[in-house]
Amino acid sequence: MRVSMMTTGSLVTAAAMSLLLGATLSLQTQQATAADNLYAGMTRTVQINIDTTGERRHVKNTRGMPFGGAAVIVGTDRNERAHVYTATSCADLTPGSIEKIDVKKLAPTLGTNVKAVIPNAGRHWTMDEIGLEVGEVVDFQGVELCWVGDMSGDEIKAHFAAPYAVGKILRNTDWIYKAGKKVHLLREPGGTVWVMQEYTKEIDPTLTIDNLDQVGGKLKNLPQGWTFETKVLTKDLSLDTRRTGLWASIIRDELGNTYEGVGFDDLANYIP
Numbered sequence: 644m645r646v647s648m649m650t651t652g653s654l655v656t657a658a659a660m661s662l663l664l665g666a667t668l669s670l671q672t673q674q675a676t677a678a679d680n681l682y683a684g685m686t687r688t689v690q691i692n693i694d695t696t697g698e699r700r701h702v703k704n705t706r707g708m709p710f711g712g713a714a715v716i717v718g719t720d721r722n723e724r725a726h727v728y729t730a731t732s733c734a735d736l737t738p739g740s741i742e743k744i745d746v747k748k749l750a751p752t753l754g755t756n757v758k759a760v761i762p763n764a765g766r767h768w769t770m771d772e773i774g775l776e777v778g779e780v781v782d783f784q785g786v787e788l789c790w791v792g793d794m795s796g797d798e799i800k801a802h803f804a805a806p807y808a809v810g811k812i813l814r815n816t817d818w819i820y821k822a823g824k825k826v827h828l829l830r831e832p833g834g835t836v837w838v839m840q841e842y843t844k845e846i847d848p849t850l851t852i853d854n855l856d857q858v859g860g861k862l863k864n865l866p867q868g869w870t871f872e873t874k875v876l877t878k879d880l881s882l883d884t885r886r887t888g889l890w891a892s893i894i895r896d897e898l899g900n901t902y903e904g905v906g907f908d909d910l911a912n913y914i915p
Contacts, residue, residue: 697776697790697815700732705768706824707852710841711741712788714761714799715753723758723796727812728788731773733780741765744784753781761803766841766901767852771824774817774883791816806897807866809904811890817883818903822876826915827855829894829902832868836914837894837902838882846898864897874915881912 712729730736741764750757760783778790792814794802802810818840820826829837839858842850847861859871882903884891892904905911 697778699774699776699815702732702773702775704771705731705773706771708768709736710766710768711736711762711764712791713741713744713763713783714794715750715757716759716761716796716799717754717756718758718796725761725794725796725799726790727792727794727814728781728783729775729777729791730786730788731768731791732775732777733789734787736786740786744786749784761799765845766843768841769827769839769852769855770818771821772819774819776815802893802895806864807869807894809892809894811892813889814891815884815889816891817881817885819882820876820880820915822878825856825873825875826880827858828872828874828915829865829896830870830872831866834914835904835906837904838880838911838915839900840882840893840903841901843899850898850900858896858898858900861898862896876915878913880915882910883912884910886910 708731710729710731712727712731714725714727716723716725718724730741741762744760744762746760746762750760753760775791780787780789792812794810794812798810798812801808818838820838827839829839831837839855842852842855842858844850850858856873859873862871865871882891882905886909891910892907893901894904895901903910906914
């Protein structure tokens with residue numbers, strides 16, 4: 644379904660009752676329930692994208708693929724949250740298309756509860772294949788982006804403001820790293836591993852998909868005990884949020900590269 648502005652509404656909570664009764668939830672119902680939990684107690688005056696009957700897509704050859712997106716900030720105070728959109732599987736971006744979006748003019752056209760639009764441009768995927776469920780398609784001044792997830796306002800602010808701050812995102816995705824290919828990891832002393840999912844040239848324009856093994860030497864402010872590592876996989880690695888109720892934990896390093904966390908839940912099929 645294609646839309647150009649937000650509509651009002653609220654999520655149905657019948658799935659939560661079914662869960663209490665011990666019913667087995669479908670994947671779509673799991674997504675609705677997870678979203679209900681995120682917005683518990685909130686008055687949702689704007690609903691741009693929470694579509695629990697989204698379309699499942701699979702994109703191959705994503706390693707090094709450029710992509711972009713945007714976050715739409717809605718709500719106030721504790722109700723503030725971010726609706727996250729991506730061009731992946733939705734639109735073929737031309738250079739500078741995300742950067743050209745006039746966010747000040749765009750925000751008022753999307754809904755009365757929209758506080759801001761934050762573009763996310765100049766990024767490149769580091770996995771080999773992506774499975775994702777997308778929701779509604781929204782026109783961002785000629786750039787069509789698909790809804791892919793949600794974050795709370797506090798967490799998205801921390802995610803962008805401070806390196807290594809953990810944020811949780813609600814999305815239905817599977818990052819697939821193929822055997823024989825490199826993965827770039829941050830390891831914590833306690834066993835948590837952060838797998839790089841995307842890199843950016845915003846801070847270090849010399850970064851490419853082929854020299855990411857050099858990132859470790861450029862990280863000067865790693866938390867105590869953390870290490871950076873590049874390794875070649877001996878079997879396929881899958882980071883699938885369908886194993887975790889559609890939740891993932893993410894961080895950014897001081898160069899702006901993004902990682903997804905494993906080792907503390909069932910997200911990964913194994914710990915690399």
